[in-house]
Amino acid sequence: AAAEDGKPMDGISAVIPGWFSEISPMWAGKAYSLKVEEILFQGKSEYQNVMVFQSSTYGNVLVLDGVIQVTERDECACQEMITHLPLCSIPNPRKVLVIGGGDGGVLHEVSRYSFVEQIDICEIDDLVVDVSKKFFPHLAIGFEDPRVNLHIGDGVAFLKSVPEGTYDAIIVDSSDLIDPAQELFEKPFFESVARSLRPGGVVCTQAESIWLHMHIIEDIVNVRRQIFKGSVNYAWTTVPTYPSGVIGFMLCSTEGPPIDFQNPVYNIDEDEKSNESKGPLKFYNSEIHSAAFCLPSFAKRVIEFQ
Numbered sequence: 005a006a007a008e009d010g011k012p013m014d015g016i017s018a019v020i021p022g023w024f025s026e027i028s029p030m031w032a033g034k035a036y037s038l039k040v041e042e043i044l045f046q047g048k049s050e051y052q053n054v055m056v057f058q059s060s061t062y063g064n065v066l067v068l069d070g071v072i073q074v075t076e077r078d079e080c081a082c083q084e085m086i087t088h089l090p091l092c093s094i095p096n097p098r099k100v101l102v103i104g105g106g107d108g109g110v111l112h113e114v115s116r117y118s119f120v121e122q123i124d125i126c127e128i129d130d131l132v133v134d135v136s137k138k139f140f141p142h143l144a145i146g147f148e149d150p151r152v153n154l155h156i157g158d159g160v161a162f163l164k165s166v167p168e169g170t171y172d173a174i175i176v177d178s179s180d181l182i183d184p185a186q187e188l189f190e191k192p193f194f195e196s197v198a199r200s201l202r203p204g205g206v207v208c209t210q211a212e213s214i215w216l217h218m219h220i221i222e223d224i225v226n227v228r229r230q231i232f233k234g235s236v237n238y239a240w241t242t243v244p245t246y247p248s249g250v251i252g253f254m255l256c257s258t259e260g261p262p263i264d265f266q267n268p269v270y271n272i273d274e275d276e277k278s279n280e281s282k283g284p285l286k287f288y289n290s291e292i293h294s295a296a297f298c299l300p301s302f303a304k305r306v307i308e309f310q
């Protein structure tokens with residue numbers, strides 16, 4: 005059960021007997037649960053409660069402030085999509101920025117592209133990075149690529165200092181829109197994102213669930229349309245351990261060469277160098293790329309015909 009004041013309970017207090025239940029006012033009245041084999045880590049950083057447990061069915065699980073961020077079994081469905089949807093939509097991205105993503109999984113996916121020259125990451129919480137290196141080594145291996153520059157700090161402040169037109173692509177792999185990630189969903193942040201992208205550059209952000217947060221998505225789409233004069237699109241994927249089992253992405257481009265997000269210009273799935281050095285993709289392929297932009301009618305009415 006939730007705490008009496010209705011606030012989400014932190015990790016350990018939600019382990020009721022032998023199960024972890026994800027309880028939050030952001031998805032009131034329901035909770036996803038996993039059987040816990042062993043709690044591997046519990047700590048508190050300046051920003052959030054951090055917990056890692058070994059589950060009986062999804063491998064190791066990273067939980068921040070009581071909310072599941074990554075499980076070993078289904079992380080591919082989010083990390084591969086949030087990375088390859090934007091990067092396969094433009095020719096030869098060279099400079100890529102990741103905001104959040106402290107587990108390293110997105111970095112691992114970006115490092116598949118041999119033509120990417122620079123991969124910057126700004127994660128607010130070094131405890132997430134340290135814990136991921138220990139308990140999610142196959143994701144945190146992303147930090148070992150020599151093209152990666154790790155900045156520990158707030159993504160909002162970091163972007164303000166970035167010179168105009170620096171990046172070909174920005175990936176915002178954030179937690180949900182409560183602190184410390186709240187500002188990563190707000191208009192001033194996206195004005196900085198647009199300014200930091202080159203003309204025709206792309207941004208992909210985590211954009212909540214069509215089953216839970218249609219009103220939030222509607223607001224997000226409205227703000228992005230005001231800022232991104234190239235195109236604004238919504239895609240989605242299935243992630244069993246995320247609230248309601250799906251997660252969305254907003255894909256936007258700045259004014260410049262037009263980007264047709266639904267029809268990828270690059271096929272990373274067939275890139276032999278990537279498969280040889282990083283192993284085959286588990287989830288993403290070109291067909292699922294295009295399919296991800298097909299929306300159920302109830303979502304289409306809100307997102308496409310506002």
Ligand code: SAM
Pocket residue numbers: 068073074079082083103104105106107109110126127128129132157158159160177178179183184185186188210
């Ligand atoms: N990679 C996962 C996924 O596939 O969805 C999970 C998301 S990732 C672990 C979210 C990260 O965003 C967390 O490590 C959190 O510390 C970070 N974060 C939250 N607010 C931030 C901010 N303002 N600036 C930079 N990073 C932030």
